[in-house]
Amino acid sequence: MKTYVLTISCQSTRGIVAAVSGYLADQGCNIADSSQFDDLGTCRFFMRVSFISEEEATEAKLAQGFPAIAERFGMTWSLHDAAKREKVLLMVSRFGHCLNDLLYRWKIGALPIDIVGVVSNHFDYQKVVVNHDIPFHHIPVTEANKPEAEARIMDLVRQTGTELIVLARYMQILSDQMCQKMSGRIINIHHSFLPSFKGANPYKQAFERGV
Secondary structure, three states: OEEEEEEEEEEOOOOHHHHHHHHHHHOOEEEEEEEEEEEOOOOEEEEEEEEEEOOOOOHHHHHHHOHHHHHHHOOEEEEEEOOOOEEEEEEEOOOOHHHHHHHHHHHOOOOOEEEEEEEEOOOOOHHHHHHOOOOEEEOOOOOOOHHHHHHHHHHHHHHHOOOEEEEEOOOOOOOHHHHHHOOOOEEEEOOOOOOOOOOOOHHHHHHHOOO
Protein backbone atom coordinates (compact mmCIF):
# COMPACT_ATOMS: atom_id res chain seq x y z
CA MET A 1 0.00 0.00 0.00
CA LYS A 2 1.29 3.41 -0.97
CA THR A 3 1.08 6.67 0.94
CA TYR A 4 0.33 9.91 -0.88
CA VAL A 5 0.20 13.56 0.14
CA LEU A 6 -2.38 15.99 -1.20
CA THR A 7 -2.01 19.74 -0.64
CA ILE A 8 -4.62 22.31 -1.59
CA SER A 9 -5.31 26.02 -1.24
CA CYS A 10 -8.43 27.93 -2.21
CA GLN A 11 -10.97 30.48 -1.08
CA SER A 12 -12.42 29.49 2.27
CA THR A 13 -15.95 28.10 2.08
CA ARG A 14 -18.09 25.31 3.48
CA GLY A 15 -17.75 21.74 2.25
CA ILE A 16 -14.08 21.56 1.28
CA VAL A 17 -13.02 18.99 3.88
CA ALA A 18 -16.12 16.89 3.22
CA ALA A 19 -15.49 16.91 -0.53
CA VAL A 20 -11.83 15.95 -0.21
CA SER A 21 -12.35 13.23 2.40
CA GLY A 22 -15.34 11.88 0.49
CA TYR A 23 -13.36 11.65 -2.73
CA LEU A 24 -10.50 9.81 -1.04
CA ALA A 25 -12.89 7.39 0.66
CA ASP A 26 -14.56 6.66 -2.70
CA GLN A 27 -11.11 5.86 -4.14
CA GLY A 28 -10.41 3.33 -1.38
CA CYS A 29 -8.05 5.57 0.55
CA ASN A 30 -7.65 5.94 4.31
CA ILE A 31 -6.58 9.34 5.69
CA ALA A 32 -3.61 8.96 8.06
CA ASP A 33 -3.07 12.64 8.83
CA SER A 34 -4.90 15.85 7.96
CA SER A 35 -4.05 19.48 8.73
CA GLN A 36 -6.06 22.48 7.63
CA PHE A 37 -5.89 26.19 8.27
CA ASP A 38 -8.18 29.15 7.60
CA ASP A 39 -6.39 32.46 7.09
CA LEU A 40 -9.02 34.87 8.37
CA GLY A 41 -7.14 37.87 7.01
CA THR A 42 -7.20 36.69 3.41
CA CYS A 43 -10.14 34.24 3.58
CA ARG A 44 -7.86 31.57 2.14
CA PHE A 45 -8.05 27.90 3.12
CA PHE A 46 -5.05 25.56 3.21
CA MET A 47 -5.06 21.78 3.65
CA ARG A 48 -2.50 18.98 3.70
CA VAL A 49 -3.71 15.38 3.71
CA SER A 50 -1.56 12.27 4.04
CA PHE A 51 -3.43 9.11 3.07
CA ILE A 52 -2.92 5.43 2.31
CA SER A 53 -4.24 3.87 -0.87
CA GLU A 54 -5.70 0.64 0.54
CA GLU A 55 -7.17 -0.52 -2.78
CA GLU A 56 -4.05 0.18 -4.86
CA ALA A 57 -5.34 3.35 -6.52
CA THR A 58 -2.38 4.79 -8.44
CA GLU A 59 -1.18 8.37 -8.34
CA ALA A 60 -2.35 8.80 -11.94
CA LYS A 61 -5.85 7.50 -11.15
CA LEU A 62 -6.17 9.69 -8.05
CA ALA A 63 -5.02 12.75 -9.99
CA GLN A 64 -7.34 12.00 -12.88
CA GLY A 65 -10.52 12.23 -10.82
CA PHE A 66 -9.63 15.14 -8.55
CA PRO A 67 -9.85 18.08 -11.02
CA ALA A 68 -13.67 18.03 -10.83
CA ILE A 69 -13.48 18.83 -7.11
CA ALA A 70 -10.63 21.29 -7.63
CA GLU A 71 -12.62 23.20 -10.24
CA ARG A 72 -15.70 23.31 -8.01
CA PHE A 73 -13.76 25.09 -5.25
CA GLY A 74 -11.20 26.93 -7.38
CA MET A 75 -8.33 24.98 -5.83
CA THR A 76 -4.63 25.11 -6.43
CA TRP A 77 -3.51 21.57 -5.62
CA SER A 78 -0.71 19.04 -5.88
CA LEU A 79 -0.47 15.30 -5.28
CA HIS A 80 2.70 13.31 -4.80
CA ASP A 81 3.97 9.95 -3.64
CA ALA A 82 5.20 10.28 -0.03
CA ALA A 83 8.03 7.83 -0.80
CA LYS A 84 9.60 10.30 -3.24
CA ARG A 85 12.39 12.15 -1.46
CA GLU A 86 12.68 15.79 -2.43
CA LYS A 87 16.11 17.13 -3.39
CA VAL A 88 16.94 19.94 -0.96
CA LEU A 89 19.73 22.51 -0.90
CA LEU A 90 20.42 24.02 2.54
CA MET A 91 21.85 27.53 2.97
CA VAL A 92 23.39 28.88 6.17
CA SER A 93 25.59 31.75 7.41
CA ARG A 94 27.13 31.86 10.92
CA PHE A 95 24.29 30.65 13.17
CA GLY A 96 24.18 26.86 13.04
CA HIS A 97 21.27 25.82 15.27
CA CYS A 98 18.80 25.45 12.38
CA LEU A 99 21.34 23.62 10.21
CA ASN A 100 22.32 21.25 13.03
CA ASP A 101 18.68 20.47 13.76
CA LEU A 102 17.95 19.70 10.09
CA LEU A 103 21.05 17.51 9.77
CA TYR A 104 20.16 15.60 12.94
CA ARG A 105 16.56 14.97 11.84
CA TRP A 106 17.80 13.94 8.38
CA LYS A 107 20.40 11.57 9.86
CA ILE A 108 17.89 9.71 12.09
CA GLY A 109 15.35 9.45 9.28
CA ALA A 110 12.82 11.88 10.76
CA LEU A 111 13.27 14.21 7.78
CA PRO A 112 12.89 12.09 4.61
CA ILE A 113 14.69 14.30 2.10
CA ASP A 114 17.83 14.11 -0.03
CA ILE A 115 20.21 16.91 0.97
CA VAL A 116 22.16 17.61 -2.21
CA GLY A 117 24.46 20.18 -0.63
CA VAL A 118 24.96 23.05 1.80
CA VAL A 119 25.78 26.56 0.64
CA SER A 120 27.34 29.11 2.98
CA ASN A 121 28.90 32.53 2.69
CA HIS A 122 31.26 31.54 5.54
CA PHE A 123 33.40 28.50 6.42
CA ASP A 124 32.09 28.02 9.99
CA TYR A 125 30.13 24.82 9.28
CA GLN A 126 32.24 23.27 6.53
CA LYS A 127 33.57 20.52 8.81
CA VAL A 128 30.13 19.71 10.21
CA VAL A 129 28.67 19.37 6.71
CA VAL A 130 31.57 17.33 5.29
CA ASN A 131 31.42 14.99 8.31
CA HIS A 132 27.85 14.18 7.21
CA ASP A 133 29.18 13.28 3.72
CA ILE A 134 27.29 16.20 2.21
CA PRO A 135 28.92 18.54 -0.36
CA PHE A 136 29.81 21.96 1.08
CA HIS A 137 29.88 25.01 -1.20
CA HIS A 138 31.47 28.25 0.00
CA ILE A 139 30.01 31.16 -1.95
CA PRO A 140 31.02 34.50 -0.40
CA VAL A 141 28.57 37.37 -0.85
CA THR A 142 29.32 41.08 -0.92
CA GLU A 143 27.29 44.00 -2.18
CA ALA A 144 29.52 44.10 -5.26
CA ASN A 145 29.44 40.40 -6.19
CA LYS A 146 25.87 39.49 -5.19
CA PRO A 147 24.62 38.88 -8.78
CA GLU A 148 27.58 36.57 -9.46
CA ALA A 149 27.09 34.76 -6.15
CA GLU A 150 23.41 34.13 -6.88
CA ALA A 151 24.31 32.95 -10.38
CA ARG A 152 26.63 30.36 -8.80
CA ILE A 153 23.82 29.25 -6.47
CA MET A 154 21.43 28.87 -9.40
CA ASP A 155 24.08 26.84 -11.25
CA LEU A 156 24.18 24.51 -8.23
CA VAL A 157 20.39 24.26 -8.29
CA ARG A 158 20.51 23.13 -11.92
CA GLN A 159 23.48 20.77 -11.48
CA THR A 160 22.01 19.01 -8.43
CA GLY A 161 18.38 18.99 -9.56
CA THR A 162 17.41 20.94 -6.44
CA GLU A 163 13.65 21.06 -5.94
CA LEU A 164 13.64 23.09 -2.72
CA ILE A 165 16.00 25.59 -1.07
CA VAL A 166 15.89 25.86 2.73
CA LEU A 167 17.35 29.04 4.21
CA ALA A 168 18.57 27.79 7.59
CA ARG A 169 19.53 31.19 9.03
CA TYR A 170 21.13 32.31 5.78
CA MET A 171 21.67 35.98 6.63
CA GLN A 172 21.44 37.43 3.14
CA ILE A 173 18.45 38.98 1.39
CA LEU A 174 17.81 37.19 -1.89
CA SER A 175 17.22 39.32 -4.96
CA ASP A 176 13.82 39.63 -6.59
CA GLN A 177 15.21 37.85 -9.63
CA MET A 178 16.29 34.77 -7.67
CA CYS A 179 13.01 34.69 -5.73
CA GLN A 180 11.07 34.79 -8.99
CA LYS A 181 13.15 32.00 -10.51
CA MET A 182 12.61 29.85 -7.40
CA SER A 183 9.03 30.94 -6.74
CA GLY A 184 7.31 28.44 -4.43
CA ARG A 185 10.55 26.51 -3.95
CA ILE A 186 12.21 28.39 -1.06
CA ILE A 187 11.51 28.03 2.68
CA ASN A 188 12.96 30.55 5.13
CA ILE A 189 13.47 29.38 8.72
CA HIS A 190 13.11 32.60 10.70
CA HIS A 191 11.96 34.11 13.97
CA SER A 192 8.22 34.18 14.49
CA PHE A 193 8.41 37.96 14.94
CA LEU A 194 7.86 38.87 11.29
CA PRO A 195 6.41 41.15 10.06
CA SER A 196 6.31 43.20 13.28
CA PHE A 197 10.05 43.16 14.04
CA LYS A 198 12.38 43.05 11.05
CA GLY A 199 16.14 43.09 10.62
CA ALA A 200 19.09 41.58 12.44
CA ASN A 201 17.88 42.20 16.02
CA PRO A 202 14.20 41.20 16.23
CA TYR A 203 14.57 39.93 19.82
CA LYS A 204 15.99 43.26 20.98
CA GLN A 205 13.23 45.17 19.19
CA ALA A 206 10.56 42.98 20.75
CA PHE A 207 12.09 43.37 24.21
CA GLU A 208 12.28 47.13 23.88
CA ARG A 209 8.62 47.24 22.86
CA GLY A 210 7.68 45.13 25.87
CA VAL A 211 6.44 42.15 23.81
